[in-house]
Amino acid sequence: MRRRQVIAAFAASAALSAPPILRAQTRFRLALTPVFLDNDARVIEQLRAALSEGTGQDIDLVQRRTYQEITGALLDGSVDAAWVCGYPFLQHKDQLSLLGVPVWRGRPLYRSYLIVSAGDAAERIEDLRGGMHAFSDPDSNSGFLVTASDLARMGETPDGFFSRTLFTWGHRNVVRAVAGGLVRSGSVDGYVWEALSVVEPDLVPRTRVIGRSELLGFPPFAARTDRIGDADVAALQRALLGMNGTATGRAALDLLFLDRIAAPDLRLFDGIALRMAELGQDG
Amino acid sequence: MTRRTFSRIPITLRVALAMGGLMIVLGLVASQQVLRSLSRLHDDRLREIARLHVGGLSVALGPLALHKDVWEIYDTLDRARTASDGQRMLFTVVADDRNRVLAASDPLRAPIDSDATRYSEDASDLAALTASGGAPQVRVRAPLLVAGRRVGQIVTEIDVGDLVAERRRVSLFLLLANAAATVLLACAGYVLVARMLKPVTLLTQHMDSAGGAPGRIPEAEIPESDTELARLLRRFNTMTGAIEARTEAERRLAERERFVSLGRLSSSLAHEINNPLGGLLNTADTIRTYAGRPEVVQSSAELLQRGLLHLKDVSRAILEENRLDRSGTPLRPSDFDDLKLLFEPEATRKAQSLDWTIRADGAALATLPAAPLRQIVLNLLLNASAAAPEGGRIGLDVTAQEDAIELAITDDGPGLGARDLDRLMSSVPVAPGGGVGLRLVQDLVAGLGGRIRHHREAGRTALVVRLPSGRA
Numbered sequence: 223m224r225r226r227q228v229i230a231a232f233a234a235s236a237a238l239s240a241p242p243i244l245r246a247q248t249r250f251r252l253a254l255t256p257v258f259l260d261n262d263a264r265v266i267e268q269l270r271a272a273l274s275e276g277t278g279q280d281i282d283l284v285q286r287r288t289y290q291e292i293t294g295a296l297l298d299g300s301v302d303a304a305w306v307c308g309y310p311f312l313q314h315k316d317q318l319s320l321l322g323v324p325v326w327r328g329r330p331l332y333r334s335y336l337i338v339s340a341g342d343a344a345e346r347i348e349d350l351r352g353g354m355h356a357f358s359d360p361d362s363n364s365g366f367l368v369t370a371s372d373l374a375r376m377g378e379t380p381d382g383f384f385s386r387t388l389f390t391w392g393h394r395n396v397v398r399a400v401a402g403g404l405v406r407s408g409s410v411d412g413y414v415w416e417a418l419s420v421v422e423p424d425l426v427p428r429t430r431v432i433g434r435s436e437l438l439g440f441p442p443f444a445a446r447t448d449r450i451g452d453a454d455v456a457a458l459q460r461a462l463l464g465m466n467g468t469a470t471g472r473a474a475l476d477l478l479f480l481d482r483i484a485a486p487d488l489r490l491f492d493g494i495a496l497r498m499a500e501l502g503q504d505g
Numbered sequence: 506m507t508r509r510t511f512s513r514i515p516i517t518l519r520v521a522l523a524m525g526g527l528m529i530v531l532g533l534v535a536s537q538q539v540l541r542s543l544s545r546l547h548d549d550r551l552r553e554i555a556r557l558h559v560g561g562l563s564v565a566l567g568p569l570a571l572h573k574d575v576w577e578i579y580d581t582l583d584r585a586r587t588a589s590d591g592q593r594m595l596f597t598v599v600a601d602d603r604n605r606v607l608a609a610s611d612p613l614r615a616p617i618d619s620d621a622t623r624y625s626e627d628a629s630d631l632a633a634l635t636a637s638g639g640a641p642q643v644r645v646r647a648p649l650l651v652a653g654r655r656v657g658q659i660v661t662e663i664d665v666g667d668l669v670a671e672r673r674r675v676s677l678f679l680l681l682a683n684a685a686a687t688v689l690l691a692c693a694g695y696v697l698v699a700r701m702l703k704p705v706t707l708l709t710q711h712m713d714s715a716g717g718a719p720g721r722i723p724e725a726e727i728p729e730s731d732t733e734l735a736r737l738l739r740r741f742n743t744m745t746g747a748i749e750a751r752t753e754a755e756r757r758l759a760e761r762e763r764f765v766s767l768g769r770l771s772s773s774l775a776h777e778i779n780n781p782l783g784g785l786l787n788t789a790d791t792i793r794t795y796a797g798r799p800e801v802v803q804s805s806a807e808l809l810q811r812g813l814l815h816l817k818d819v820s821r822a823i824l825e826e827n828r829l830d831r832s833g834t835p836l837r838p839s840d841f842d843d844l845k846l847l848f849e850p851e852a853t854r855k856a857q858s859l860d861w862t863i864r865a866d867g868a869a870l871a872t873l874p875a876a877p878l879r880q881i882v883l884n885l886l887l888n889a890s891a892a893a894p895e896g897g898r899i900g901l902d903v904t905a906q907e908d909a910i911e912l913a914i915t916d917d918g919p920g921l922g923a924r925d926l927d928r929l930m931s932s933v934p935v936a937p938g939g940g941v942g943l944r945l946v947q948d949l950v951a952g953l954g955g956r957i958r959h960h961r962e963a964g965r966t967a968l969v970v971r972l973p974s975g976r977a
């Protein structure tokens with residue numbers, strides 16, 4: 223695909239003599255899963271600026287609606303690297319390699335939260351039977367896998383336990399769905415929920431956390447294993463790991479409520495792999 | 506206000522009121538028209554707002570409703586609500602083709618899978634939307650179509666409080682402005698009409714001046730322009746002059762009629778004087794012939810004295826009849842003696858017999874003035890005598906009643922003609938000639954507040970004059 227585009231670009235440049243198109247095709251593309259602030263242009267721009275500065279080249283940040291689209295783009299080479307969830311990373315760990323893991327509140331770990339609306343009397347997941355439930359994405363660890371595996375431990379499936387489940391394609395949307403009363407409960411990324419409570423103080427207090435998962439590996443940065451040796455991928459990894467060392471990088475991390483990006487450690491994702499195994503999936 | 510009451514109002518006020526009324530009707534019609542236009546304008550604007558809201562949403566939501574994508578529908582509604590200009594969109598429900606709720610902007614109010622009929626049944630279609638109800642919010646529904654297929658419907662509540670308030674404000678302002686304009690126009694109309702009709706008011710005032718008689722309008726008060734009204738006023742003055750001249754002529758005629766009656770009597774009275782004169786001259790000869798016979802002289806002197814006294818009475822009666830300054834003298838029984846003295850020779854000349862009955866004492870008669878009474882009785886007697894044949898009968902019967910004196914004059918003539926009755930019984934204008942002084946009698950009786958009755962019975966004509974007491 224990429225080769226074909228390059229050829230097409232050359233053909234176009236030969237025919238039309240259009241260098242901007244040629245240059246656009248050479249940019250490094252980093253895909254982002256729908257993280258908490260994917261709707262905040264300021265955060266995206268700051269992150270792009272930090273990584274462009276760190277790598278010494280223009281970086282395109284690519285956003286898609288679902289995790290599956292991001293993973294697919296990463297696997298087929300449409301993007302050069304991606305900030306993915308631990309769950310799809312493990313699903314494709316034979317093809318993907320870690321570049322770095324964000325450190326939040328001192329650890330490269332986070333939790334999944336089970337939330338209900340602020341006025342709801344539910345205290346445990348068992349109280350939510352028969353209600354409507356919002357997941358973030360079927361390929362999200364905190365927004366699906368954790369609750370699905372919790373229910374599996376109870377001998378239940380999401381569709382059997384809840385009256386209706388729906389995917390909102392974003393952790394922020396799960397909070398909105400619960401806060402607005404569309405659904406009774408939701409599965410959300412604990413890091414996103416905590417960050418949103420600072421950024422959107424009108425939204426988050428309308429929800430209440432009734433369940434927190436164990437600490438699990440924070441969504442990592444990954445690239446295709448066969449491209450790990452590429453210079454631009456290596457440059458990205460250096461930029462990621464050194465982000466907290468530059469002012470631009472520091473500013474981007476602050477906006478993301480992250481401490482830094484740590485060197486990868488596959489063992490961080492053992493918890494997720496365990497839950498995958500409980501659902502009969504190969505982690 | 507009844508018709509009579511309205512017709513009693515002065516014409517200037519009536520015309521002004523009519524003008525004011527017309528202005529009010531005009532104002533009402535104009536206000537109604539403007540309000541209707543305003544209402545149409547508001548409805549158009551409301552429909553446009555609703556169309557923008559619902560139209561945009563239904564295009565976006567159609568495919569989502571087709572796939573029953575609850576989250577995307579909610580997300581769209583939620584974003585539309587927060588992005589809605591001035592938070593106009595209050596509440597929106599999207600239902601599937603079986604009218605079950607797919608999602609609502611407020612899921613607590615319309616939970617997923619609940620029945621959406623209660624939202625859609627009292628909602629109006631886009632084309633029928635109107636703000637005329639005055640409700641601060643309207644509910645509108647629209648179908649969700651995908652490739653021409655109905656996949657559900659959208660019901661949305663739109664806040665139109667600002668439109669309704671604006672409509673109310675504009676309506677109120679309009680009504681106030683129209684009311685003010687109407688009042689202004691009515692006032693201006695009144696002033697204008699009153700000014701235009703000023704000559705009419707002037708005319709009315711002078712028409713009634715001086716106790717019912719029309720009076721001249723001073724030339725200074727007549728507008729200088731040669732308008733119809735100015736000409737009318739001048740013509741009125743001319744007519745007033747004519748009326749005054751006519752009244753004066755009538756007065757002179759009446760004065761003359763007083764002498765006519767005496768004129769009629771003159772030949773009889775001349776005989777009345779002449780006849781005794783022959784006797785008196787004989788008596789004087791007798792005295793001269795029998796100067797030495799005291800008893801003859803004595804009886805002749807007495808005869809002479811009686812004759813002279815009679816002449817004296819006759820001349821006194823004539824003088825009395827002609828006296829002009831006796832208006833204040835009350836009626837006495839002797840006045841009837843005078844009348845008899847004056848009239849009897851006329852009756853005698855025509856060999857007519859006279860029934861003379863006075864059934865009223867001095868006190869009853871004294872309540873009436875002598876002069877007009879004598880004139881009335883004498884004129885009627887002369888007419889009766891003229892009407893009665895030779896050897897006929899004429900009667901005068903005076904009776905005193907509780908509050909009036911009645912004079913009945915009868916004759917056995919052929920009766921009064923229509924023209925004479927007009928003269929006597931009414932004040933309509935009549936041609937000169939005919940019965941003697943009948944119009945004078947009518948005027949005198951009217952002046953005394955009396956009435957004249959006429960009836961004819963068994964070949965006799967009777968005229969009964971009833972005069973209320975206390976006019977002396």
